[in-house]
Amino acid sequence: MSQDSEYTPPRVWTWEKASGGHFSSINRPIAGPTHDEELPVGKHPFQLYSMATPNGVKATVMFEELLELGHKDAEYDAWLIRIGEGDQFGSGFVAVNPNSKIPALVDHSTPEPTRVFESGSILLYLAEKFDAFLPKAHAARTETLNWLFWQMGSAPFLGGGFGHFYTYAPIKIEYAIDRYTMEAKRQLDVLNRRLAETRYLGGDEYTIADMAAWPWYGQVVLNRVYEAGEFLQVQEYEHVIRWAKEIDARPAVQRGRMVNRNFGEPHEQLHERHDASDFETRTQDKLGEQQ
């Protein structure tokens, strides 16, 4: 791989499988399945196939919030898709999400099973289905959707840009780190100014816009992803921190963060979730660790 400033791209790009850093084994220039593998199906109306990355956490927090509200029809089975091992390229997964990204959802409560992919689409789907976490008033609904779409279009610069070049890339490239750090800080400042004016992104109510943004921006200012708190000077974003802490304290968020998690502290990991009681074992583990 050249780091030479004289590099000239070829006329036609070709796939060299050698380099690519942390995720080189799972990045490909083609779509479609790599192997036959059916997805498991549990007993609940909703079958979620995911992992506890920030995009995955959006969906599990939403399910836990719906259950917390008393929506028993929001019961779900959450199956772990190990993206580092290529589970997302199995034929069953690709049939649910042709984009081979988590989270992916199948709703079995409809006459025919309905596939839902893209975290923003899953949040909107569930919000409309349960009439929850999306305001009914026109202005508040519009503002919530503005921020939901803002998160979808912005976080690729935070995760795929800043996170990649600061944390995961095999070489440190100053130009790329500068480019995406500037954008990450700008986005945090956009949120900070908004949250100086309103309690939540959509306004007074906690909504799917917060559920979309918190796993990325909230966890960045809480210094849980990328270990970039000092580099980004996250303490400057005081209103984002206030909002992040408030959401972090919600019981549904604490549960949602654990689901499909196969990294970090053992007591925070719940690889699969099929029943509300699945969390209790983890709580006992935590008590055990603390003793």
Add this chain to the structure above:
Amino acid sequence: MSQDSEYTPPRVWTWEKASGGHFSSINRPIAGPTHDEELPVGKHPFQLYSMATPNGVKATVMFEELLELGHKDAEYDAWLIRIGEGDQFGSGFVAVNPNSKIPALVDHSTPEPTRVFESGSILLYLAEKFDAFLPKAHAARTETLNWLFWQMGSAPFLGGGFGHFYTYAPIKIEYAIDRYTMEAKRQLDVLNRRLAETRYLGGDEYTIADMAAWPWYGQVVLNRVYEAGEFLQVQEYEHVIRWAKEIDARPAVQRGRMVNRNFGEPHEQLHERHDASDFETRTQDKLGEQQ
């Protein structure tokens, strides 16, 4: 700027205003307005503030499609926001879109003016308002929204990633070009496989998902952006090309592409649009050029 593989990021990032390539003058690590400037307001219910980048074209195509369908209430004034000159940092624009990106929309037909920002949010807002280009059937509506959100989360890798490092960055960085070329080709293949099965992204109907994806992926395979057709071998994506050409031939798309356009061929430029008759002058210009 270092191209040295030994580069080590500092403990705390600081803003050096020197480098950044084509868009260095408009990229900042902070949000908010840089100057006081009110936005103009015309006579129509909808006031659009935009430029004919791919994200801008999504909104103008949608308005022209609505007018083509006969929705007279979809009349709009389209004002040019020159992003290279920093118009998006004026106080009036920031009040409509705190993210300082085009397109931004104000709906004056509501009791209080409603701001709508993010191209995906604008498409969904107008689709719901006019009950158009978003299927009513549950399965088709869900699939349309899946692909709408797919476009919002994917194109940052195409535009902000591939387009930036292949076309706009001041230095050619092999690692970054490889990373984003691989992803651009993967996304084109995702679309190609989908469009091998269905006429449009959401299914049988032309929807806001197509309007979102066409200005990016359609114009890439038509070789209108980045001049990367050979590099990406776009001819491989035959179903995307079939879809791109079909949409390109729609009269509303031909008009929508011209609105807020201040680059390219003179006959393709319509800096502002306030009336359907504004397009006629351009058509006459074109005839003049061809004679």
